[in-house]
Amino acid sequence: MTIERRSDRVAFRFSGPDTTHLLHDVLTPPVLEDGVARWCGLLAPQGKLLAEGLIGWADGAYWLDVPSAAADNFFKRMKMYRLRAKMEIERLDESHVIGWSTAQPASGVAHEDRRAEGLGYRVIAPVGDAEDWVDGDGQARIRIAAGILEMGPDFIPEDVFPHDVGMDHLGGVDFKKGCYVGQEVVSRMQHRGTAxxxxxxxxxxxxxxxxxxxxxxxxxxxxxxxxxxxxxxxxxxxxxxxxxxxxxxxxxxxxxxxxxxxxxxxxxxxxxxxxx
Known part of the structure; x- marks a missing residue:
């Protein structure tokens, strides 16, 4: 099986007893310990996307990828939001790499991208397990055909609202849960139909x-x-x-x-x- 290396993405691992509650209150989608990968965003208070990626539960932790250009700011803000909560935040760019595969691989932490049919699997694995991964544009070709935008190749941080990239239609925003950062602006766009x-x-x-x-x-x-x-x-x-x-x-x-x-x-x- 061929796994395509995503060198433009950085992986994070979140764990600890307060993790689900905190991430649910900070990120845009429902955050659940069900193993399902969901498109998520971290927003500025003004409602624009600071970072985006897939978040999914596996092996007692949440695994999330964000674009390299947004990783420093994402890490800084998540540490700030953590305060005294019992949650560990691990930035994994030195120890792990992110890949993409059309089928579920036998190793690594793999989550199916369910935003659209046929988008394959996001894979996070230790550096040593990814030596035979390849460079390519297979993931980009498939997501473009599905109409899926991605921060980095298609837009930059702090330039778009979740509605601009379709997160409201693809499970990336929970309009029923309580407040999260930037929620007021996004909710107003949804209910007024101004997108x-x-x-x-x-x-x-x-x-x-x-x-x-x-x-x-x-x-x-x-x-x-x-x-x-x-x-x-x-x-x-x-x-x-x-x-x-x-x-x-x-x-x-x-x-x-x-x-x-x-x-x-x-x-x-x-x-x-x-x-x-």
Whole structure:
């Protein structure tokens, strides 16, 4: 079995008697000792994402991965939120590596990514057990096809709200639990239905890369994330799309499509978009 190395991610391990309660009160999703991996975010008080990743319970602890660019700030803030709680926070970038596999591996801590069908498994393993892991873009290709955005390749910390990247549709935000950091802003967006920036799959990209504008009717409606094999996931103003057949990047036509999990739609020309 081939495991693809994710050198752009850092693993953390959380353990101790107060861990579930504390993480449930700080992170965006339900935090449960059920072995299910959930998309989670740590938000700034203003509601924007400081870090994101999958969190799952295994071997008496929670295992979480975040992008390397967000790891220092994530570690600092989690130590601050811990205060006197009985919780140990281990940063594992010196001892463990993160990988991705299409099937569950025989070793390492593996959690299935259930945000969409076929996303494979996030694997965290000791450095010595990962010597035969390979570099590749298989994970990026599959998540782009599913319309899944990722901090690092597609957007930077403190630049987007959870709704902008679809966390509200993919189990990444619990709207029923009590307060967590940034909850007030995110809850207001949910109940007022004000989310207008949403993930959109862009294909047929002949010339363009991350950060390039998607243009419709002479106006930018969003920017590309990382491009793999001519496709990318973009954060798009769905209320400004208009005629999708007119979309272009750097003057070349592209195709726009909604992820299969989306419960929102493009606005009709001159109209408003629908968003449940």
């Amino acid at each position: 207008r920036r949403r993930p959109v799959i862009v294909s047929g990209i002949a010339q363009g890369g991350r950060g390039d504008a998607i243009v419709v009717g002479g106006k930018s409606i969003g920017t590309l994330g990382a491009v793999v094999d001519g496709s990318a996931v973009a954060i798009v103003r769905i209320d400004k799309v208009g005629d999708v057949d007119e979309a272009s990047v750097n003057g070349a036509p592209v195709s726009l499509a909604l992820p299969h999990w989306a419960r929102y739609g493009f606005a009709a020309p001159g109209g408003d978009s629908e968003d449940d």
